[in-house]
Amino acid sequence: MTGYRDILLYIQTEDQKKAIEILERxxxxxxxxxxxxxxxxxxxxAVSSFYEASKLKN
Structure with a gap:
C-alpha cells in the first residue's frame, strides 16, 4: 500500500515483552x-521469498 511499511523483526518469544515496551515508547x-x-x-x-531471491542473486 502507498505510504505503508512493514518492519519484520525476529524476536525470541521470551524477549517479546521487552520489545513491546521499547516499541511502544x-x-x-x-x-x-x-x-x-x-x-x-x-x-x-514470512521472509522465505526474500531468502529465495537472495539465493538466486548469489
Whole structure:
C-alpha cells in the first residue's frame, strides 16, 4: 500500500515483552507509527521469498 511499511523483526518469544515496551515508547514519540503487532513465524515463512531471491542473486 502507498505510504505503508512493514518492519519484520525476529524476536525470541521470551524477549517479546521487552520489545513491546521499547516499541511502544518509540511509537509515542514517532507519530507515523500506527500499529505494532507480533505474529508467530517459527518457520520464517514470512521472509522465505526474500531468502529465495537472495539465493538466486548469489
Amino acid at each position: 518509540y511509537k509515542e514519540k514517532q507519530s507515523p507509527i500506527e500499529s505494532i503487532s507480533f505474529e508467530s513465524d517459527p518457520q520464517w515463512e
